[in-house]
Amino acid sequence: MDTSSDSDDDKPLLARRVPVKKEMEVHAAVKPMDDDSDDDKPLVDRKPFKTYVRKDSLKKNALMADTASPKRAAQAQASAPPEKKLKVSPSFVGKSRVKEELSDDDDDEDDVPIAQRKPSISSIKKTVLVQQKTKASSSSGCSANAAKKFLEKAKAQKLLKKKKVVKVTITKTKKEPGSGEGQKWQTLEHNGVIFPPPYESHGVKMLYDGKPVDLTNEQEEVATMFAVMKDSDYATKPKFLKNFWEDWKAILGKGHVIKKFELCDFTPIYDWAQAEKERKKSMSTEEKKRAKEEKLKAEDKYMWALVDGVKEKVGNFRVEPPGLFRGRGDHPKMGKLKTRIMPEEIVINIGKDAPIPECPIPGCRWKEIRHDNTVTWLAFWNDPINNKEFKYVFLAPSSNLKGQSDMQKYDKARVLKDYIADIRKTYTMDFSSSDPTRKQIAVATYLIDRLALRAGNEKDEDEADTVGCCSLKVEHVTLIAPNSLQFDFLGKDSIRYFNTVEVEEKVYKAIGQFKKGKAEGKDLFDKLDTTKLNLHLKAIMPGLTAKVFRTYNASITLDKLLQDTSGDTTIEKIADYQRANKEVAILCNHQRSISKGHGAQMERLEGKMTEMEALLEELEVDLDRAKKGKPPLKDSDGKVKKNQNPEALEKKIAATRQKVEKMRLDMRIKDDLKTVALGTSKINYMDPRITVAWCKLHEVPIEKIFNKSLLAKFAWAMEVEPDFRF
DNA sequence: CGCTAAACTTAGAATGTTTGTG
DNA sequence: CACAAACATTCTAAGTTTAGCG
Structure with a gap:
């Protein structure tokens, strides 16, 4: 494999990470590692195989059956024995408890309001269980001697290995902790979200045509948002300036003295903000500490949720404050005003029997209260920049719910491992398919697999122009004789993907064919989109989608590379x-x-x-x-x-x-x-x-x-x- | 189906905190 | 002990995938 030359592969590999502006020669392809060592031999040499879905591999995967769709789950279970077992070490069950110990060391006050409430019936069961298990598995705590414990345990594990492996097997179904179809929880309690403080005027007057101007609170607020961005890159982008001006102008109103953006001078406000920053920095450590503690105390109740009786950290309980939109790359909406979100715009999701969180802004009410236990969000509101989209409040990554789904993600990728050889054989065969769709699917899958490209959904006019595999345009891939491809495009977050790879003859030819006769800006894969591609992948392996390849290749590469580390x-x-x-x-x-x-x-x-x-x-x-x-x-x-x-x-x-x-x-x-x-x-x-x-x-x-x-x-x-x- | 709405994962920048060093 | 560098955390944008509808 070309990844093997350990001593000097750093250089060529790294050469690819080219800062967006600079041009640089690319020396080598980056390829995922895998254990399929014959993989780089011409794939043509391999024996073809008959069908896409092999019965023997289908049944491996009850656990793949997809989390969200009851229907598909039912199907999957019909064709696959549902008793597929998942091995879970005993402490897994007690995980949430362990997790709390891990994350709690800074404030041990577990019994804040939310925890005082009576646990639900199911949570009592759970808690008992949790406590039993805790003793056995308390070793993963994060305390001072945790490292030592970890090592001791590891040593013991190494020695005993097969011995005390008390594996609890549980029937793996799609249902999360809860029980019904697609249910994510049984009981859910939380305190809603916290709002940014109302705007406080500083009264510093900006200049218009050299003269101070009066602004209303709202006008001043938006002017300040702009003023403080003077040092950022955005302040130099015409689109940002234009969008800001449009939105601010509307707030200034028709008859306002400020007519022209060019005559505005925000420096007094900027200077004030700098001074303010300075003032905060120069506060004594004592004062800072005090302020921080106070803030923490005020926010504490929002930080936690009770999910099935288990106290879990909430991820983003803070409502996003108003500001100027900072889109990445060449985003058409950069600089637009992101308006303040009010309680009336927020939908709360909470257990039926849980107390409804009090609205923290007096005289306000929530937009809606839902009791939907098929979803994991605690609250959402419409994104003011793109009203069709939402901002969700979810649990933190340390929560059970997130952890479970994270594990499922990796387990799914591990299942792909069993299919990957066949998938590669198939797409290699299909490089020469006479069915154009099939051929494009094959090549796209190859790129996703070998280069770890993203799926590449269609994007709207009002978003930055970026692409992934399916949305690659003709100009993003250049043929370099005899059989290399140069990729140069902006991907997610407008990060440049710039890479030259040697590919199989047939891929090279196919790309040439896909490009042929198409003008710049046309889709390289005109017969394809992510839906079709994923539909195809699902037919091969239950639950398989494009992104699973990235997880698989990343993990298998790490696994492989860690096999022969030599450090002493x-x-x-x-x-x-x-x-x-x-x-x-x-x-x-x-x-x-x-x-x-x-x-x-x-x-x-x-x-x-x-x-x-x-x-x-x-x-x-x-x-x-x-x-x-x-x-x-x-x-x-x-x-x-x-x-x-x-x-x-x-x-x-x-x-x-x-x-x-x-x-x-x-x-x-x-x-x-x-x-x-x-x-x-x-x-x-x-x-x-x-x-x-x-x-x-x-x-x-x-x-x-x-x-x-x-x-x-x-x-x-x-x-x-x-x-x-x- | 093909579309849009919804829900959830992944992403880099900005900000805050700790650690290392002279 | 002051300062900067390293590292961790927060923030929210930007993806992918699924659900549901006509």
Whole structure:
């Protein structure tokens, strides 16, 4: 595989992450790793197989049956034995309790209002269960000695391995904690959402044509939103300015003195805001702490929900404050006013028997109260920028509900593993299909599989113009003879995907054919959209959709790369992990912008480096002279250096050399990673069980890899065996 | 079906906090 | 101890997929 040349593959792989503006040569393809080692041989050589859906693989997958659709679930279960079991370690059941311990260490006041309420019947059962299990599994706590415990446990696990594996098997169905069809919960209590404070006027007057102007509160509020963005990139974008001006003008009203945007001077407001920032920064740590505590106390009741009697963290309980829309990339709506959301616009979802949260703004009421236990949201409102869309309030990633569905996501990807060989064979055959739709599906699937492209839905006129696989346009792919393709397009978040890959002859030809006779701007895959593609994928494997390939390839790549890590010390092991993580991030094209201090930081390191090298040279001279018995030279201040024996000098030289080497390496890593975002794949793509297992096997404390949030989010994955393979 | 509405996952930037270093 | 760099958290935009309807 082309991913194998470990020593120098960093460079070519990295070369792809090109900052959007710069052009750069691309040297190599990034390909997902997998264990199917014959995969890069011409796929044609493989024996074809008969049908899409193989009976033997169908039955593997009761668990794939799709969560949301009762109908499909029923079908899936009809064709597949429902007694498919899912292994769950005992502590899984007690997870929510463990999770709380994990995330609660900063405020142990569990019994805030919400928790005081009587638990529902089902929750009593659950709580008992939870408490029983807690003792057995309390090892994944996040306390000071957690790392030690983790290691001890890992060691024990390693030794005993097969022995005490008390696996509880539960029947896996689509139903979540609750029981009915598509039910997500039985009881749900929460306190609604918290609103941003009302606008407080600062009374600072902006200038119009050089003269101060009076503004109403509302006018001033919007002017301030704009003023404070002076230093951001948006302030230079014409579209942003235009959209802001349009919305603000409307608020100013017809007869207002302010007529022309060009005559507006917001600097007084900007200066005030800067001063305000400064003032806040200069508050004593005491004051800051106090303010923070107060805020926390006021918000505490909104932070938690009771789901089936279990206290769970709420994700985004804060209603988004008004502001100017910050769309990414070339977004047609950037700069538009995102208006303040009022309680009257908010729909609350809550258990039938739960008290309805009091509306925090006096004299207001909620838009609607629902009791829908087939969904997981606690509240939503219409997005003021795009009224057809919604903003939801969900539980935090550490919640049971989210954890369950996260695990299902990875389990689904693991099922794909059983199908992937056949899927690859099939699409390879279909590269030469005479049915044009089939051919396009084959090529699209190939790209999604090998390049980890996203599905690529159609986008509206009023969104940034970005694409994914199905929505690729003719100009996004260039043929490079003899058989390479160059991709250059803006994907999600307007992040550039720029990559040149060698592909199979047939793919190369097919792309050429798809492009032929089409003008720029035309769809490369004209017979295809994500719905059709996913429909096709579902026919191959229950629950299979385009995004599963990304999860699969990310996880399998991590799994593979972690197989042969060589680090001895913990530090080296962590570096090994990060290297693997980096590969995955590159595969998924996860980028970040170069931090603003990066250039300067590198220069500073460069300077230090030169310094050290100079020192090294000086030491060599000293050594030389010392060996010959000559007295040492004067140092830079003109003083005579103290005499040193050759042994000491040699030691010092060796140490310095080592330091220089380490620095060189650090610098390279820093530079390599300047545009690579490792976090996204860790949070969303790499099965945490791979990481946990690897940590156990290599006796690396899991805390070195997962921060507090991730530990809480991945509580469900903590008990895997050290020999877990994705 | 093909469309739109709805619900949920994934994403990078911005902001806040901790840690390392001189 | 001051400052910056690293790291963690928050924020909300931008995707994917599913549901439901005519």
